[in-house]
Amino acid sequence: MAQDAPIDRAPTGQEIADWVRQRIRTGRFVPGQRLVEVDIIRQTGASRSKVREALKRLEGEGLVEIEEFRGASVRSSTLDEVRQIYRARMALEGMAAHDFTVNADAATLERLKALQAQLDTCVHERAPDRFGRLNNEWHRLIVEGSGNKVIADHLQRLNVPIHRLLFESFYDEERLKTANADHQAMLTLILAGDAEGAERAMRQHIGDGFDTLARIEDEFYS
Amino acid sequence: MAQDAPIDRAPTGQEIADWVRQRIRTGRFVPGQRLVEVDIIRQTGASRSKVREALKRLEGEGLVEIEEFRGASVRSSTLDEVRQIYRARMALEGMAAHDFTVNADAATLERLKALQAQLDTCVHERAPDRFGRLNNEWHRLIVEGSGNKVIADHLQRLNVPIHRLLFESFYDEERLKTANADHQAMLTLILAGDAEGAERAMRQHIGDGFDTLARIEDEFYS
DNA sequence: ATGGACGAAATTGTCAACAATATCGTTGTC
Protein backbone atom coordinates (compact mmCIF):
# COMPACT_ATOMS: atom_id res chain seq x y z
CA MET A 1 0.00 0.00 0.00
CA ALA A 2 2.38 2.65 1.19
CA GLN A 3 4.89 3.12 -1.58
CA ASP A 4 8.17 3.86 0.05
CA ALA A 5 10.77 2.27 -2.19
CA PRO A 6 12.57 4.13 -4.96
CA ILE A 7 10.64 4.41 -8.19
CA ASP A 8 11.81 2.52 -11.29
CA ARG A 9 11.16 4.90 -14.17
CA ALA A 10 12.27 8.51 -14.04
CA PRO A 11 9.98 10.16 -11.50
CA THR A 12 8.22 13.45 -12.13
CA GLY A 13 8.66 16.45 -9.88
CA GLN A 14 5.24 15.84 -8.39
CA GLU A 15 6.15 12.26 -7.53
CA ILE A 16 9.35 13.33 -5.81
CA ALA A 17 7.41 15.90 -3.85
CA ASP A 18 4.99 13.15 -2.81
CA TRP A 19 7.91 10.95 -1.82
CA VAL A 20 9.43 13.65 0.38
CA ARG A 21 6.04 14.51 1.86
CA GLN A 22 5.50 10.88 2.79
CA ARG A 23 8.87 10.66 4.48
CA ILE A 24 8.13 13.82 6.43
CA ARG A 25 4.76 12.44 7.48
CA THR A 26 6.19 9.13 8.61
CA GLY A 27 8.92 10.89 10.53
CA ARG A 28 11.86 9.64 8.49
CA PHE A 29 12.63 13.24 7.67
CA VAL A 30 12.45 15.15 10.94
CA PRO A 31 12.09 18.93 11.39
CA GLY A 32 15.38 20.74 10.91
CA GLN A 33 16.88 17.93 8.87
CA ARG A 34 18.64 19.08 5.75
CA LEU A 35 17.45 17.70 2.45
CA VAL A 36 20.54 17.36 0.30
CA GLU A 37 19.83 17.21 -3.40
CA VAL A 38 22.27 14.41 -4.17
CA ASP A 39 20.85 12.18 -1.46
CA ILE A 40 17.36 12.51 -2.87
CA ILE A 41 18.73 11.88 -6.34
CA ARG A 42 20.41 8.70 -5.13
CA GLN A 43 17.31 7.49 -3.34
CA THR A 44 14.77 8.30 -6.02
CA GLY A 45 16.75 8.05 -9.24
CA ALA A 46 15.46 11.41 -10.37
CA SER A 47 17.43 14.07 -12.17
CA ARG A 48 18.64 17.14 -10.33
CA SER A 49 16.25 19.51 -12.08
CA LYS A 50 13.32 17.39 -10.98
CA VAL A 51 14.55 17.26 -7.40
CA ARG A 52 15.06 20.99 -7.32
CA GLU A 53 11.63 21.51 -8.83
CA ALA A 54 10.10 19.29 -6.17
CA LEU A 55 11.87 21.12 -3.35
CA LYS A 56 10.69 24.48 -4.67
CA ARG A 57 7.17 23.10 -4.75
CA LEU A 58 7.43 21.90 -1.18
CA GLU A 59 8.76 25.29 -0.16
CA GLY A 60 5.65 26.83 -1.67
CA GLU A 61 3.56 24.52 0.50
CA GLY A 62 5.46 25.68 3.56
CA LEU A 63 6.81 22.24 4.27
CA VAL A 64 10.47 22.88 3.68
CA GLU A 65 12.61 25.96 4.01
CA ILE A 66 15.16 26.89 1.37
CA GLU A 67 18.08 29.15 2.22
CA GLU A 68 20.37 30.46 -0.49
CA PHE A 69 23.42 28.27 -0.93
CA ARG A 70 22.34 26.23 2.09
CA GLY A 71 19.58 24.28 0.47
CA ALA A 72 16.37 22.79 1.76
CA SER A 73 15.54 21.59 5.24
CA VAL A 74 12.34 20.34 6.84
CA ARG A 75 10.53 23.22 8.49
CA SER A 76 9.72 22.83 12.15
CA SER A 77 6.54 24.21 13.65
CA THR A 78 6.28 25.96 16.98
CA LEU A 79 3.42 25.03 19.27
CA ASP A 80 1.80 28.35 18.42
CA GLU A 81 1.91 27.55 14.73
CA VAL A 82 0.33 24.17 15.43
CA ARG A 83 -2.40 26.02 17.29
CA GLN A 84 -2.98 28.22 14.26
CA ILE A 85 -3.16 25.15 12.03
CA TYR A 86 -5.73 23.57 14.32
CA ARG A 87 -7.74 26.77 14.26
CA ALA A 88 -7.77 26.67 10.46
CA ARG A 89 -8.76 23.01 10.59
CA MET A 90 -11.66 23.83 12.91
CA ALA A 91 -12.95 26.36 10.40
CA LEU A 92 -12.52 24.28 7.26
CA GLU A 93 -13.38 20.85 8.59
CA GLY A 94 -16.36 22.31 10.42
CA MET A 95 -17.59 23.66 7.10
CA ALA A 96 -16.88 20.30 5.49
CA ALA A 97 -18.96 18.52 8.13
CA HIS A 98 -21.78 20.95 7.44
CA ASP A 99 -21.68 20.39 3.70
CA PHE A 100 -21.20 16.65 4.12
CA THR A 101 -24.46 16.49 6.05
CA VAL A 102 -26.21 18.24 3.20
CA ASN A 103 -24.49 16.63 0.24
CA ALA A 104 -23.29 13.13 1.10
CA ASP A 105 -24.81 10.33 -0.93
CA ALA A 106 -26.10 7.06 0.51
CA ALA A 107 -23.02 5.01 -0.39
CA THR A 108 -20.72 7.43 1.42
CA LEU A 109 -22.94 7.39 4.47
CA GLU A 110 -22.72 3.59 4.50
CA ARG A 111 -18.93 3.76 4.33
CA LEU A 112 -18.93 6.19 7.22
CA LYS A 113 -21.09 3.87 9.32
CA ALA A 114 -18.81 0.93 8.52
CA LEU A 115 -15.75 2.96 9.46
CA GLN A 116 -17.39 3.96 12.71
CA ALA A 117 -17.97 0.29 13.58
CA GLN A 118 -14.30 -0.44 12.97
CA LEU A 119 -13.30 2.49 15.17
CA ASP A 120 -15.51 1.17 17.96
CA THR A 121 -13.67 -2.14 17.75
CA CYS A 122 -10.33 -0.37 18.08
CA VAL A 123 -11.48 1.31 21.27
CA HIS A 124 -12.54 -2.02 22.77
CA GLU A 125 -9.28 -3.66 21.74
CA ARG A 126 -7.19 -0.70 22.87
CA ALA A 127 -5.46 -0.40 19.50
CA PRO A 128 -4.43 3.26 19.37
CA ASP A 129 -2.25 2.89 16.29
CA ARG A 130 -4.98 1.33 14.18
CA PHE A 131 -7.42 3.84 15.63
CA GLY A 132 -5.16 6.64 14.42
CA ARG A 133 -5.13 5.33 10.88
CA LEU A 134 -8.87 4.75 10.73
CA ASN A 135 -9.44 8.12 12.36
CA ASN A 136 -7.57 9.75 9.52
CA GLU A 137 -9.72 7.87 7.03
CA TRP A 138 -12.82 8.94 8.89
CA HIS A 139 -11.89 12.60 8.68
CA ARG A 140 -10.87 12.30 5.07
CA LEU A 141 -14.15 10.64 4.18
CA ILE A 142 -16.05 13.59 5.65
CA VAL A 143 -13.94 16.08 3.75
CA GLU A 144 -14.05 14.26 0.42
CA GLY A 145 -17.77 13.58 0.81
CA SER A 146 -18.51 17.25 1.35
CA GLY A 147 -18.06 17.82 -2.36
CA ASN A 148 -15.77 20.80 -1.90
CA LYS A 149 -12.43 20.07 -3.55
CA VAL A 150 -10.98 23.46 -2.68
CA ILE A 151 -11.48 22.84 1.02
CA ALA A 152 -10.22 19.28 0.67
CA ASP A 153 -7.05 20.54 -0.98
CA HIS A 154 -6.32 23.17 1.64
CA LEU A 155 -6.98 20.74 4.47
CA GLN A 156 -4.59 18.23 2.99
CA ARG A 157 -1.89 20.88 2.95
CA LEU A 158 -2.68 21.90 6.50
CA ASN A 159 -2.42 18.34 7.73
CA VAL A 160 1.01 17.37 6.45
CA PRO A 161 3.14 19.16 9.05
CA ILE A 162 0.99 17.86 11.91
CA HIS A 163 0.47 14.36 10.53
CA ARG A 164 2.54 12.65 13.18
CA LEU A 165 0.93 14.62 15.97
CA LEU A 166 -2.45 13.30 14.89
CA PHE A 167 -1.46 9.91 16.27
CA GLU A 168 0.12 11.10 19.52
CA SER A 169 -3.06 11.85 21.42
CA PHE A 170 -4.58 8.40 21.04
CA TYR A 171 -2.03 6.74 23.29
CA ASP A 172 -3.93 8.52 26.05
CA GLU A 173 -6.81 6.08 26.52
CA GLU A 174 -9.11 8.74 27.93
CA ARG A 175 -8.68 10.83 24.81
CA LEU A 176 -9.26 7.82 22.60
CA LYS A 177 -12.60 7.18 24.26
CA THR A 178 -13.84 10.76 24.13
CA ALA A 179 -12.68 11.12 20.53
CA ASN A 180 -14.68 8.06 19.57
CA ALA A 181 -17.69 9.31 21.46
CA ASP A 182 -17.38 12.58 19.50
CA HIS A 183 -17.42 10.62 16.26
CA GLN A 184 -20.50 8.69 17.28
CA ALA A 185 -22.31 11.86 18.25
CA MET A 186 -21.36 13.47 14.95
CA LEU A 187 -22.58 10.48 13.00
CA THR A 188 -25.94 10.76 14.74
CA LEU A 189 -26.18 14.47 13.92
CA ILE A 190 -25.23 13.81 10.31
CA LEU A 191 -27.81 11.06 9.89
CA ALA A 192 -30.40 13.34 11.45
CA GLY A 193 -29.54 15.97 8.85
CA ASP A 194 -28.49 18.52 11.48
CA ALA A 195 -25.80 20.26 9.46
CA GLU A 196 -25.17 23.08 11.90
CA GLY A 197 -25.00 20.68 14.82
CA ALA A 198 -22.49 18.55 12.94
CA GLU A 199 -20.40 21.62 12.23
CA ARG A 200 -20.39 22.71 15.86
CA ALA A 201 -19.51 19.19 16.97
CA MET A 202 -16.66 18.94 14.50
CA ARG A 203 -15.17 22.23 15.64
CA GLN A 204 -15.44 21.25 19.26
CA HIS A 205 -13.88 17.86 18.48
CA ILE A 206 -10.88 19.37 16.72
CA GLY A 207 -10.47 22.04 19.38
CA ASP A 208 -10.39 19.34 22.05
CA GLY A 209 -7.83 17.45 19.98
CA PHE A 210 -5.50 20.41 20.14
CA ASP A 211 -6.02 20.89 23.86
CA THR A 212 -5.00 17.29 24.50
CA LEU A 213 -1.98 17.75 22.30
CA ALA A 214 -0.95 20.96 24.03
CA ARG A 215 -1.19 19.22 27.39
CA ILE A 216 1.03 16.38 26.19
CA GLU A 217 3.59 18.81 24.79
CA ASP A 218 3.58 20.82 28.01
CA GLU A 219 4.32 17.70 30.04
CA PHE A 220 6.99 16.77 27.57
CA TYR A 221 8.78 20.08 27.78
CA SER A 222 8.49 20.63 31.55
CA MET B 1 2.63 51.98 -5.59
CA ALA B 2 1.76 49.08 -7.85
CA GLN B 3 5.00 47.94 -9.39
CA ASP B 4 4.22 46.82 -12.87
CA ALA B 5 7.30 47.67 -14.90
CA PRO B 6 10.13 45.23 -15.53
CA ILE B 7 12.61 44.89 -12.70
CA ASP B 8 16.16 46.19 -13.14
CA ARG B 9 18.34 43.61 -11.39
CA ALA B 10 17.93 39.91 -12.05
CA PRO B 11 14.65 38.96 -10.40
CA THR B 12 14.27 35.94 -8.18
CA GLY B 13 11.76 33.18 -8.84
CA GLN B 14 9.53 34.53 -6.10
CA GLU B 15 9.53 37.97 -7.65
CA ILE B 16 8.59 36.62 -11.04
CA ALA B 17 5.79 34.63 -9.46
CA ASP B 18 4.58 37.85 -7.79
CA TRP B 19 4.77 39.65 -11.10
CA VAL B 20 2.68 37.02 -12.86
CA ARG B 21 0.23 36.88 -9.97
CA GLN B 22 -0.24 40.63 -10.14
CA ARG B 23 -0.90 40.52 -13.86
CA ILE B 24 -3.45 37.77 -13.35
CA ARG B 25 -5.14 39.76 -10.60
CA THR B 26 -5.31 42.92 -12.68
CA GLY B 27 -6.66 41.00 -15.62
CA ARG B 28 -3.75 41.52 -17.98
CA PHE B 29 -3.35 37.77 -18.05
CA VAL B 30 -6.80 36.31 -18.58
CA PRO B 31 -7.92 32.74 -17.92
CA GLY B 32 -6.89 30.38 -20.68
CA GLN B 33 -4.11 32.64 -21.88
CA ARG B 34 -0.85 30.87 -22.52
CA LEU B 35 2.19 32.02 -20.61
CA VAL B 36 5.10 31.61 -22.96
CA GLU B 37 8.45 31.45 -21.25
CA VAL B 38 10.28 33.71 -23.70
CA ASP B 39 7.67 36.44 -23.37
CA ILE B 40 8.04 36.50 -19.61
CA ILE B 41 11.81 36.51 -19.99
CA ARG B 42 11.61 39.49 -22.32
CA GLN B 43 9.27 41.38 -20.03
CA THR B 44 11.02 40.68 -16.75
CA GLY B 45 14.63 40.22 -17.76
CA ALA B 46 14.85 36.99 -15.81
CA SER B 47 16.67 33.86 -16.85
CA ARG B 48 14.74 30.88 -18.14
CA SER B 49 15.42 28.74 -15.10
CA LYS B 50 13.92 31.40 -12.89
CA VAL B 51 10.86 31.77 -15.07
CA ARG B 52 10.32 28.03 -15.13
CA GLU B 53 10.75 27.89 -11.37
CA ALA B 54 8.16 30.64 -10.94
CA LEU B 55 5.68 28.88 -13.21
CA LYS B 56 6.06 25.64 -11.29
CA ARG B 57 5.43 27.53 -8.10
CA LEU B 58 2.28 29.08 -9.51
CA GLU B 59 1.14 25.68 -10.68
CA GLY B 60 1.48 24.49 -7.08
CA GLU B 61 -0.76 27.34 -6.01
CA GLY B 62 -3.33 26.23 -8.54
CA LEU B 63 -3.10 29.48 -10.45
CA VAL B 64 -1.67 28.19 -13.68
CA GLU B 65 -1.91 24.88 -15.47
CA ILE B 66 1.13 23.24 -17.01
CA GLU B 67 0.75 20.64 -19.75
CA GLU B 68 3.75 18.70 -20.96
CA PHE B 69 5.34 20.30 -23.99
CA ARG B 70 2.51 22.82 -24.11
CA GLY B 71 3.60 24.98 -21.26
CA ALA B 72 1.74 27.11 -18.78
CA SER B 73 -1.59 28.85 -19.11
CA VAL B 74 -3.76 30.77 -16.70
CA ARG B 75 -6.26 28.44 -15.10
CA SER B 76 -9.89 29.37 -15.40
CA SER B 77 -12.38 28.69 -12.65
CA THR B 78 -15.88 27.42 -13.18
CA LEU B 79 -18.69 29.05 -11.24
CA ASP B 80 -18.86 25.95 -9.06
CA GLU B 81 -15.20 26.29 -8.16
CA VAL B 82 -15.75 29.93 -7.29
CA ARG B 83 -18.57 28.78 -5.03
CA GLN B 84 -16.23 26.37 -3.31
CA ILE B 85 -13.67 29.13 -2.84
CA TYR B 86 -16.30 31.36 -1.28
CA ARG B 87 -17.32 28.55 1.03
CA ALA B 88 -13.71 28.19 2.18
CA ARG B 89 -13.52 31.95 2.64
CA MET B 90 -16.64 31.90 4.79
CA ALA B 91 -15.05 29.34 7.06
CA LEU B 92 -11.62 30.93 7.34
CA GLU B 93 -12.56 34.58 7.34
CA GLY B 94 -15.34 33.85 9.80
CA MET B 95 -12.77 32.33 12.12
CA ALA B 96 -10.50 35.31 11.52
CA ALA B 97 -13.28 37.71 12.50
CA HIS B 98 -13.81 35.71 15.68
CA ASP B 99 -10.15 35.79 16.63
CA PHE B 100 -9.81 39.42 15.60
CA THR B 101 -12.51 40.35 18.08
CA VAL B 102 -10.58 38.57 20.81
CA ASN B 103 -7.04 39.53 19.87
CA ALA B 104 -6.97 42.86 18.04
CA ASP B 105 -5.02 45.61 19.77
CA ALA B 106 -6.20 49.19 20.18
CA ALA B 107 -4.16 50.58 17.29
CA THR B 108 -5.61 48.06 14.85
CA LEU B 109 -9.12 48.83 16.03
CA GLU B 110 -8.47 52.50 15.35
CA ARG B 111 -7.27 51.72 11.84
CA LEU B 112 -10.41 49.68 11.25
CA LYS B 113 -12.61 52.54 12.40
CA ALA B 114 -10.74 54.97 10.15
CA LEU B 115 -11.10 52.59 7.20
CA GLN B 116 -14.80 52.28 7.88
CA ALA B 117 -15.18 56.06 7.78
CA GLN B 118 -13.46 56.12 4.39
CA LEU B 119 -15.74 53.38 3.13
CA ASP B 120 -18.79 55.36 4.21
CA THR B 121 -17.54 58.27 2.15
CA CYS B 122 -17.21 56.03 -0.90
CA VAL B 123 -20.83 54.98 -0.57
CA HIS B 124 -21.99 58.57 -0.41
CA GLU B 125 -19.84 59.53 -3.37
CA ARG B 126 -20.82 56.43 -5.36
CA ALA B 127 -17.19 55.43 -5.95
CA PRO B 128 -17.38 51.67 -6.44
CA ASP B 129 -13.79 51.31 -7.62
CA ARG B 130 -12.31 53.02 -4.59
CA PHE B 131 -14.77 51.15 -2.44
CA GLY B 132 -13.46 47.88 -3.87
CA ARG B 133 -9.87 48.75 -3.00
CA LEU B 134 -10.70 49.91 0.51
CA ASN B 135 -12.95 46.89 0.96
CA ASN B 136 -9.99 44.64 0.23
CA GLU B 137 -7.93 46.52 2.78
CA TRP B 138 -10.72 46.19 5.31
CA HIS B 139 -10.88 42.43 4.92
CA ARG B 140 -7.12 42.12 5.00
CA LEU B 141 -6.92 44.17 8.18
CA ILE B 142 -9.33 41.78 9.88
CA VAL B 143 -7.34 38.76 8.76
CA GLU B 144 -3.93 40.16 9.64
CA GLY B 145 -5.21 41.46 12.95
CA SER B 146 -6.54 38.06 13.94
CA GLY B 147 -2.97 36.99 14.68
CA ASN B 148 -3.28 33.75 12.73
CA LYS B 149 -0.69 33.74 9.97
CA VAL B 150 -1.65 30.29 8.75
CA ILE B 151 -5.20 31.40 8.04
CA ALA B 152 -3.93 34.65 6.52
CA ASP B 153 -1.69 32.71 4.16
CA HIS B 154 -4.39 30.33 3.00
CA LEU B 155 -6.85 33.15 2.50
CA GLN B 156 -4.40 35.06 0.38
CA ARG B 157 -4.04 32.02 -1.87
CA LEU B 158 -7.78 31.57 -2.04
CA ASN B 159 -8.30 35.16 -3.09
CA VAL B 160 -5.97 35.41 -6.07
CA PRO B 161 -8.14 33.64 -8.65
CA ILE B 162 -11.24 35.61 -7.62
CA HIS B 163 -9.50 38.94 -7.13
CA ARG B 164 -11.16 40.59 -10.10
CA LEU B 165 -14.57 39.26 -9.16
CA LEU B 166 -14.27 41.00 -5.80
CA PHE B 167 -14.74 44.31 -7.56
CA GLU B 168 -17.56 43.30 -9.89
CA SER B 169 -20.36 43.32 -7.34
CA PHE B 170 -19.84 46.88 -6.20
CA TYR B 171 -20.99 48.36 -9.48
CA ASP B 172 -24.43 47.27 -8.30
CA GLU B 173 -25.26 50.17 -6.00
CA GLU B 174 -27.68 48.12 -3.94
CA ARG B 175 -24.94 45.61 -3.16
CA LEU B 176 -22.52 48.38 -2.30
CA LYS B 177 -24.92 49.76 0.28
CA THR B 178 -25.72 46.44 1.93
CA ALA B 179 -22.05 45.46 1.97
CA ASN B 180 -21.20 48.66 3.76
CA ALA B 181 -24.04 48.14 6.21
CA ASP B 182 -22.64 44.67 6.89
CA HIS B 183 -19.25 46.20 7.65
CA GLN B 184 -20.75 48.72 10.04
CA ALA B 185 -22.69 46.02 11.84
CA MET B 186 -19.58 43.85 12.13
CA LEU B 187 -17.58 46.76 13.50
CA THR B 188 -20.21 47.24 16.19
CA LEU B 189 -20.12 43.56 17.12
CA ILE B 190 -16.31 43.59 17.22
CA LEU B 191 -16.20 46.67 19.46
CA ALA B 192 -18.78 45.04 21.73
CA GLY B 193 -16.50 42.01 22.01
CA ASP B 194 -19.10 39.66 20.52
CA ALA B 195 -16.72 37.28 18.79
CA GLU B 196 -19.33 34.70 17.80
CA GLY B 197 -21.64 37.38 16.50
CA ALA B 198 -18.82 38.83 14.41
CA GLU B 199 -18.06 35.39 13.01
CA ARG B 200 -21.69 34.77 12.05
CA ALA B 201 -21.92 38.22 10.46
CA MET B 202 -18.74 37.69 8.46
CA ARG B 203 -19.94 34.37 7.12
CA GLN B 204 -23.29 35.83 6.17
CA HIS B 205 -21.56 38.78 4.52
CA ILE B 206 -19.31 36.61 2.38
CA GLY B 207 -22.15 34.24 1.51
CA ASP B 208 -24.22 37.21 0.31
CA GLY B 209 -21.24 38.38 -1.71
CA PHE B 210 -21.22 35.13 -3.61
CA ASP B 211 -24.97 35.20 -4.17
CA THR B 212 -24.69 38.64 -5.75
CA LEU B 213 -21.86 37.44 -7.91
CA ALA B 214 -23.71 34.33 -9.02
CA ARG B 215 -26.69 36.47 -9.99
CA ILE B 216 -24.48 38.76 -12.08
CA GLU B 217 -22.83 35.81 -13.80
CA ASP B 218 -26.21 34.25 -14.52
CA GLU B 219 -27.42 37.42 -16.20
CA PHE B 220 -24.19 37.64 -18.11
CA TYR B 221 -24.41 34.13 -19.49
CA SER B 222 -28.13 34.07 -20.29
C1' DA C 1 43.66 22.49 24.61
C1' DT C 2 41.78 26.85 22.15
C1' DG C 3 41.03 29.46 18.55
C1' DG C 4 41.98 31.43 14.06
C1' DA C 5 43.60 31.06 9.14
C1' DC C 6 43.61 28.54 5.29
C1' DG C 7 42.36 25.35 1.73
C1' DA C 8 39.93 21.19 0.02
C1' DA C 9 35.58 19.15 -0.45
C1' DA C 10 30.73 19.37 -0.63
C1' DT C 11 26.69 21.65 -1.93
C1' DT C 12 23.82 24.78 -4.24
C1' DG C 13 22.98 28.37 -8.10
C1' DT C 14 23.18 29.58 -12.99
C1' DC C 15 23.49 29.19 -17.68
C1' DA C 16 23.71 27.58 -22.36
C1' DA C 17 23.39 24.03 -25.60
C1' DC C 18 20.79 20.27 -27.28
C1' DA C 19 16.65 17.01 -27.60
C1' DA C 20 11.70 16.26 -27.84
C1' DT C 21 7.38 17.85 -28.97
C1' DA C 22 3.83 20.81 -30.58
C1' DT C 23 2.21 24.36 -33.78
C1' DC C 24 1.47 26.37 -38.03
C1' DG C 25 1.77 27.26 -42.84
C1' DT C 26 2.46 25.03 -47.44
C1' DT C 27 1.79 21.92 -50.86
C1' DG C 28 -0.38 18.48 -53.40
C1' DT C 29 -4.21 15.41 -54.20
C1' DC C 30 -8.94 14.33 -54.65
Add this chain to the structure above:
DNA sequence: GACAACGATATTGTTGACAATTTCGTCCAT
Protein backbone atom coordinates in the same frame (compact mmCIF):
# COMPACT_ATOMS: atom_id res chain seq x y z
C1' DG D 1 -12.71 23.86 -51.68
C1' DA D 2 -11.56 20.00 -48.19
C1' DC D 3 -8.20 17.46 -46.34
C1' DA D 4 -4.02 14.90 -45.45
C1' DA D 5 1.09 14.81 -45.59
C1' DC D 6 4.98 17.21 -44.87
C1' DG D 7 8.43 20.42 -43.37
C1' DA D 8 9.78 24.77 -40.99
C1' DT D 9 9.36 27.19 -36.88
C1' DA D 10 8.31 27.87 -32.18
C1' DT D 11 8.15 26.15 -27.67
C1' DT D 12 9.12 23.32 -23.90
C1' DG D 13 12.05 19.51 -21.53
C1' DT D 14 16.60 17.76 -20.09
C1' DT D 15 21.23 17.49 -19.31
C1' DG D 16 25.79 18.67 -18.15
C1' DA D 17 29.33 21.87 -17.19
C1' DC D 18 30.80 25.61 -14.56
C1' DA D 19 30.43 29.42 -10.91
C1' DA D 20 29.37 30.87 -6.18
C1' DT D 21 29.03 29.76 -1.56
C1' DT D 22 29.16 27.16 2.47
C1' DT D 23 31.10 23.46 5.26
C1' DC D 24 34.58 20.91 7.29
C1' DG D 25 39.04 19.27 8.37
C1' DT D 26 43.97 20.60 9.01
C1' DC D 27 47.57 23.12 10.54
C1' DC D 28 49.68 26.53 13.27
C1' DA D 29 50.40 30.01 16.88
C1' DT D 30 49.30 31.07 21.53
